[in-house]
Amino acid sequence: MLAAWCALLTAVVLWPFVEGLVAGFRGQALILRDMVVPPTMALNDLARGTDGPARAVPQDAVLALLSPVIPPPVVVSVLMLAAGFAGALGAAALAGRHGARLPGRFLAATVVLWNPYVAERLLQGHWSVVAAGMLLPLVARLADGLAAGLADGTGPPDSDRGRPRQRGRRTAALILVLAVCALTPTGLVLGVVTACTAAGWRRRALVPLGAGVLLALPWLVPSLLSATDTLADSRGAELFAARAEPFVGTPGALAGLGGIWNAQAVPASRASGPAALAGVVLALAAVAVVVVLVRRRMLPGPLRRLVVLAAVAVVVPALAATGPGLALLGGLLETVPGAGLLRDTQKFVVLALPALAVLTGLLPSPVRGRAGAAAVVAAS
Structure with missing residues (x-):
């Protein structure tokens, strides 16, 4: 039933890519602002990242390599729906x-797809x-399970804990998801940061860190070989700063996973106050769940780390949109090669999604007596 709901919600929210499955085989392209996916693609210098900044590496190279067999719009549509x-x-x-019952799991799944970040x-x-953003909760779950050595998401450590085969499966699954995130440099950063946070940033984080370094080579090597091409204009800091929304300002917009720099990419419903306020209300409800769990000493380590990451993901872009923040970021863009990856600070607010999904899932019953305590404590 839960899988059916996820499939239905995916089809509804990502319906253009459902159509893209058919349109791609008809020789049609996917085009919308920065997204230009033609019916065929060539493996040229731009796709390899050797002609200018490697912003679309390795996604363009992957699409070009598959182009003779599968039309790029079909590949993109399959990846998005999956x-x-x-x-x-x-x-x-x-x-x-982390203790959510079935209704809460439905809510958690819904938040991942039905949010301003995905739409904008x-x-x-x-x-x-x-x-990459939609996959972050899965990355967190896989990294957490790999670090804890659990067989599933609800039970205690199994008897096979530590066996090479079990570790191999968990590691392979995590690397596979990170590889999808790594289609874009930003996605890889999002995936690795989430995985390391869920794992604990200790020796257990070596797997996602090592995988991240290897997956970054397609764009990292060209960038290092042409460092002068990776400097950016300082004006980009202001141009791509997080945007304030009616009644909630920049912090409120970011707390609701909105605030993209381009107002033209904002759904009409977000232009009104109530829609923006709804995101803030959800964020405040999530904070209330955290307060309840902290007061009852039921906030496990993995969830606590994800909550801290969520707070940082909201606060830092908000500060970067202030005068001092713009000046600091502008200086970095002009002097530090590759800092252009950070100029669009709002895109990193999606790091708050795993924690928001969990806390939303706990809203129906954040504390369920001994049973709830046991489930939450087991997650640590």
């Missing part, structure tokens, strides 16, 4: 691991960033 479905299921599993970034054409 990421949405897997991310929603991953959020449900992550919420269940898709309208801007950032399909690969959206794919």
